Amino acid sequence: MSATIIRNGRVIDPANKRDEIADLYIADGKIVGSKSEVRNPKSEIAEIDARNLIVCPGLIDMHVHLREPGFSHKETIESGARAAAAGGFTTIVCMPNTSPAADDPSTIAWIKDRATAVACVNVLPTGAISKNLT
The missing domain is CATH 3.30.160 (Double Stranded RNA Binding Domain)
Known part of the structure; x- marks a missing residue:
């Protein structure tokens, strides 16, 4: 399982009426609901600092x-x-x-x-x- 955490980004998701600074957890190319769903040891999780950036659907x-x-x-x-x-x-x-x-x-x-x-x-x-x- 590959995992990524996008930290501190402004998450904008119109479908879910979301506009907030948050961390986004991705496992096997899909957004997962919580950090607990990312099962890799921390050393195998890629981290992206999205401070001052927007994270949104394509x-x-x-x-x-x-x-x-x-x-x-x-x-x-x-x-x-x-x-x-x-x-x-x-x-x-x-x-x-x-x-x-x-x-x-x-x-x-x-x-x-x-x-x-x-x-x-x-x-x-x-x-x-x-x-x-x-």
């Missing part, structure tokens, strides 16, 4: 321009996903203004496959409702 960015396919010199799915993760986003929705435009199932499938292979966050492609974005 954010969702509903409007991202990943530029791949077609404009990878500007940004790739991988680089955009890494930037999103660095900002606390766990899900991004990418716009269809790529080349070719994401206006058919094969382009959407390519984006999804590429994201599965290289992205560290969830990537949801947006399909265009017109051909070639016209």
